[in-house]
Amino acid sequence: MKIGFIGIGVMGSRMVKRLLDHGYQVSVYNRTKEKVKAPVEHGATHEESIALLAQNCEVICTCLSMPGDVLEVYQAGILENARPGTICIDFTSVGADTSKTICSQAIEKGIDYLDCPVSGGPEGAESGSLTIMVGGEKTAFEKVFKILEVVGGTIEYLGPSGSGSIAKLMNQYLVAVHSLAVSEVMVTGSKFGLAPEQLYKILSTSYGDSRILRRHMEEYVFDRQFEPGGAVKYVHKDVRLANQLLQEAGLREFTGQLAEEAYRFSTEQGLGDLDMSAVILPLEEQCGVVVKKNS
Structure with a gap:
């Protein structure tokens, strides 16, 4: 064949x-x-x-x-x-x-x-x-x-036809929402003086744990290395398409709308070709902190 x-x-x-x-x-x-x-x-x-x-x-x-x-x-x-x-x-x-x-x-x-x-x-x-x-x-x-x-x-x-695409967009919806939530939590904790690695250790051994938390922190954010596995611009595309499905299903307000906006803004800031974890960068700038390994 x-x-x-x-x-x-x-x-x-x-x-x-x-x-x-x-x-x-x-x-x-x-x-x-x-x-x-x-x-x-x-x-x-x-x-x-x-x-x-x-x-x-x-x-x-x-x-x-x-x-x-x-x-x-x-x-x-x-x-x-x-x-x-x-x-x-x-x-x-x-x-x-x-x-x-x-x-x-x-x-x-x-x-x-x-x-x-x-x-x-x-x-x-x-x-x-x-x-x-x-x-x-x-x-x-x-x-x-x-x-x-x-x-x-x-x-x-x-x-x-279309069933596979719907399932993938539901997955990408969770990826986008989890990515934004992880970024918000790590930036906020750091802003209030928590050591990022210590906060991560607590979250990753508690109910707040997720594959996205582990992926983003261990492979990208702590090392300040944002070469893409899955790029910001593609996550923006996927969550936008997923949000359309949620609207068609009858939902009016949902967390994916915030994630879509965050990924749209990151793309407009020139981060579109970086890894999806780079959605944290505008939040760091906004709060005046950098989430990195303890020195």
Whole structure:
């Protein structure tokens, strides 16, 4: 089974490597050609265009940045060139409407489309332990399950098109809200004279503990290292889409609105390409403190 992979970024590059290591033939395409160099050296084939990749592959995977990118790649390239019977797997975090739109257009072409957003970050992609949330036709899901197993540790089929995207946005809602709450707490505690490392120790051994607290403090904030695992601008995109779902569900006021504003402001302050934990930086500046390891 020949696999095409479009989007060789932080996540996609690691997924492609795992697929190659498990014996799959993989063709790759990326808008920035420099990014395909490593996969090609590892055994992938570089296609010069999306059209050529779509014409030559039985399964097409995409892992892109924004909903607009997904619509463009599918509507202007994949769906016009893929053969009937092709199965498309989109690992991007997008709104359910985007997934449903592409799925309906794919069906008209005799193509299957699965929304399969992932959680677990670069480390999960590298180890093959991602959580994969799947929406779409179950028969198509069953056909590509072995492929998903290469990159995922927890794989859940959730229902019709859009279901995977909804589940991922609910996860990202919690990520954004927890990130903001962690930042607020650590900045406030520091402002009132608590030693950041001591406060963190207390929180991480109490009911206030969370994976986000541990991730942000241990891997990013204390070391003042904000190279991205998941960037601020992407969390802003995800929480904005998640908030739309909460509004559609009937909620009027909810904590995600504050998180969306915090991530919007951080992006506008030039922090969009930093790790999501950098949402703490404007709060530190506002309160005149820096949350760092004890000297």
